[in-house]
Amino acid sequence: MDTKQITCSYKETIRGAMQCIESNSKKVIFCIDEEGVLVGILTDGDIRRLLLNGYGMNESIENHINRNCIYAFQNESPEEILKKFNSTVTIIPILDYRHHVVDYAEYDEGMHISLAQPQLNGNEYQYLMDAFLSTWISSSGKYVTKFEESFASYCGMKYGVATSNGTAALHLALLALDIGEGDEVIVPNLTFAATINAVLYTGATPVIVDIEEESWCISPEEIEYALTDKTKAIIPVHIYGQPCDMEKICDIAQKHNLYIIEDCAEAHGACFDGKKVGSFGDISCFSFFGNKVITTGEGGMCLTNNSELNEKMRKYRDHGMSKEKRYYHEVVGYNYRMTNLQAAIGTAQIERIDSILSWRKEVEDNYRTSLSWVEGIQLQKNDMEKREKITWLVSILIQPEKREKVMECLKKHDIDVRAFFYPLDTMDIYSKYARKECSVSHKIAKMGINLPTTYNIDEAVIDKIRECLCMIE
Ligand SMILES: Cc1ncc(COP(=O)(O)O)c(C=O)c1O
Known part of the structure; x- marks a missing residue:
């Protein structure tokens, strides 16, 4: 006009x-x-x-x-x-x-509100163009090393191995720890399928266990119950930004000589007992998918303090090729490399992670203020002892019979929301890997909703969400 x-x-x-x-x-x-x-x-x-x-x-x-x-x-x-x-x-x-x-x-009232949206207004474009103009657009180039170093250092770890995505990172971690057929790996029932799929890629047997009711994370008691003499590793998943009880999990792992592979895909920057998640495991794995706290479009990373594991992961990431003798392959490897273009975006994102985490927290605080008095809903705990969660997707619980109606109402307002993950054991392809009833995860998964968590969530959007939550009897 x-x-x-x-x-x-x-x-x-x-x-x-x-x-x-x-x-x-x-x-x-x-x-x-x-x-x-x-x-x-x-x-x-x-x-x-x-x-x-x-x-x-x-x-x-x-x-x-x-x-x-x-x-x-x-x-x-x-x-x-x-x-x-x-x-x-x-x-x-x-x-x-x-x-x-x-x-x-x-402000278009009918404006679509996405569940998540990357914020790319720092040096992302500049670094991406720099990588592009350098013509180093595959996996060689200065940004891959830069991103690996800066992300590892942010998490307080020595080595970072950037990968093509978070699932590849989990697979690489399991391969580097020689986990395979005959081994058992403990995973939580409430997680994204990538956690269990990576175990299945290796030929090992996943063992699904239940979660804690308060944190929604893997239950240390259930881990102990699931141990056998075949158990080789535990994959605690810091779900929806909430850290697992790493004190108890590390104790169990130490006592039974087990590896820990942390799945930190949804919890960049969260802390347990003052220490960042990703710094407890033998290897920890991150995802940089577009909806994650920081993103490279698609992408992932493994972190470790162990130089041998670092070298091994690099080899598996690069077709199993010898470092010294190019094109001589020592193991059957994969192409799990991250491109210089992705790493350029990641380098700019990690520069701004503190400010990204702080606007995310502000969004969650606004939700908390507005929704605190809404009857019948429960916001994700943010005051658990020793656990400093971060905001990935603001998450609430609501009675299952109301959940579908609330989600329908929000959809009508063009507001994206997501139900919690289906528990793994409710899906035919995974059900056999749960040896025991996982009633807590069943209950939580039926009640959970992830709310939109982007920087443009203002009072007007939260008001609409609150109206939908209040309207449903
Ligand atoms: C808990 C969890 N683990 C692993 C992954 C896999 O990451 P990616 O999608 O980058 O492969 C995701 C992400 O989607 C996730 O949420």
Whole structure:
């Protein structure tokens, strides 16, 4: 729309302003002075109130303009502008440096709200272009090493091995630990299928165990119950940003001489007892899929402090090729390498992980404030002893009979939500790997909803979500 249609003189009459609003159908007019400088805003609501207060149609709007209106400048980022919207401010003038109206931004009420969305407004584009222009677009190039080093150092670990995705990272970790046929690996019932699939790739037998009711993470008691003389490793999954009880799990592993492979795909930056997740296991695995805390599009990484495991993972990642003798293959390996292009994005993302985690927490805090009084829902625990969760996807529990209706209501408002993962043992292909009833995970999985967790979740969106949660009897 031409900006002329959305601006009028600050000296216009009520009639003139009404005509402008009528013709632009935006329910608002931006009032400008003779030089074109923004003076303020007048809405159709303001005009209605003036008429109700007895003002005539020929009254000048000059003294009735809202001069403390919200505006944005041309050079502000979309994220900064989005933050200015709220339930009453849905249209914002965009100004140039002279304060002339050059455009406007409108919050579309029907705007689609995604469950997750990467935030790529740091150095991502610059580094990606740098990698692109260097022509090192495959897995050689400076960004792969840079990303490996910076991510490992962020987690307090010595070595990082970047991979094509998080599932490949889990597989690589199991291969490096020589886990295979005849071995058993303990996994939680509530996780994404990649955790158990990686075990199955190796020919080992996964053993599914139940979760803790409070944390939704693997239960140390159930791990102990599932141990046999074939057990070789445990894969604790820090689910939905919540750390597992790593003290108890490490004790069990030490006592029974077991490996720990941490699955940190959903918990970058979370801590247990002041230590980052990913620093407890023999190897820890991360995913950088587009919906994760930080992303490389697709991507993953294994971390370890063990130089031998580091070398072994590098070999398996690169077709099993000898480091010293190129094209001589020592083991049957895989192509699990990350590209320099992906790593360029990752390098920019890790630079900003603290600020990404802090806006995520802010989003969760806003949900907590708004939803705390909604009856019948339970937010994910954030006050468990020794556990410092991070916000991946804000998660709540609600009675199963209400859950489908709430999800339907949110869908109608074009708000993406997700039910919790199906417990592994409820799927035909995995059910045989649970040796015992997993009643806690069944209960939690039926109640869980992941809510949209993106930087544009403002009060208006949370209000809509709350309405859906309250409306359902
Ligand atoms: C718990 C868990 N483990 C593993 C993965 C696998 O990661 P990716 O999708 O990068 O292969 C995911 C991610 O989707 C996950 O959520």
